[in-house]
Amino acid sequence: MIFRVRKEMATLSDKYRKRQEHRRQILLRIHRYGKDILKSSNFQRTRMDIQHGTVSVHNHCVSVAECSLEIMEKLEKLGIRSNERALVRGALLHDYFLYDWHKHTQFKGIRNLHGFRHPQIALENAKREYRLSRREQDIIKKHMWPLTAVPPQCREAWIVTAADKYCSLLETLRLRNEKRGSVLLRRAANR
């Protein structure tokens, strides 16, 4: 009995280790393609603004990039390939609107307009600081579909749109908190 319990515990910790290692690899890929964005002062500032629940805009965007890469990996197993660089950079910048949407006076009384307007604002902000590919622009501009009239035009934008909805749901239901992600990302980048 004791041996069986030990064996099961060893299997569980092995699975946990593998999952952590996989996550570390994903975060390293985010760092590889998005290093300049992650280190920029404006992106760092997004740590101060809450996106959903207790999660900052910064960690929300990193989570969306992480989830997008996981979806990409699943699609690759089916022989469907995506542009990894565009996926990571588009995901990191998809909510680059740079204001606290809970307080922003521009949307007072009609706060819900934030949902419709922020993709365009994020795109304009991102364009000012980065050279964006057409795929990256499409990701940022369409990530709120179906709130945007025109649906995503490339596979990467569909992936980020799905990842964004999934992460937003977990954060809104408080199934994911602020601590997840940022510490691991720092560790992964420093190794």
Ligand SMILES: [Fe+2]
């Ligand atoms: Fe958004």
Ligand SMILES: [Fe+2]
């Ligand atoms: Fe988002």
